[in-house]
Amino acid sequence: MVLREFMESDAEYITCWIGCEREFRMWCADRYDKYPIVPGDIIDNYRACSKNGDFFPMTAVDDNGVPVGHLILRFTDSGRTAVRFGFVIVDSCRRGQGVGRKMLGLAKDHAKYVLHAKRLSLGVFAENSAAVGCYRAAGFVECGVSEEFPAFGELWSCIEMELLL
16 A cells, blocks of 8 residues: 555545445534535545645555545644644445554654654544544544534534654
């Protein structure tokens, strides 16, 4: 597996990996205002976010060049030492096989060696236990709860996690 820059054709894969609205909300929280989204929604969002040079969408591809995972990295500080991961998703057919952990390892290396980050962070809903477990396995530790998000008549807690490089 390798991690490469997002290509617009990857958006078709990403939208197919989202099985239902609950998964969609766990993936994006409220960053998209409608469900389902289409590839053009991702492309438009990334174009808008990429204008300042602090936003890096990445896609993990298998040995055949087929996308198997996706995430974004973005600087959160003016000193460009803190990077936040977001929109983390793995091909629904490959979940539970270590793909997410490996993709996060590649993204961690990219953040450290290419972006020269010193700290990584992410937010994950406590209700998304598979993702929480994946992030822990990748070395992230919980450092608090940032917000609560109303969804489907429930109140989801967003766990903040970090990893120092």
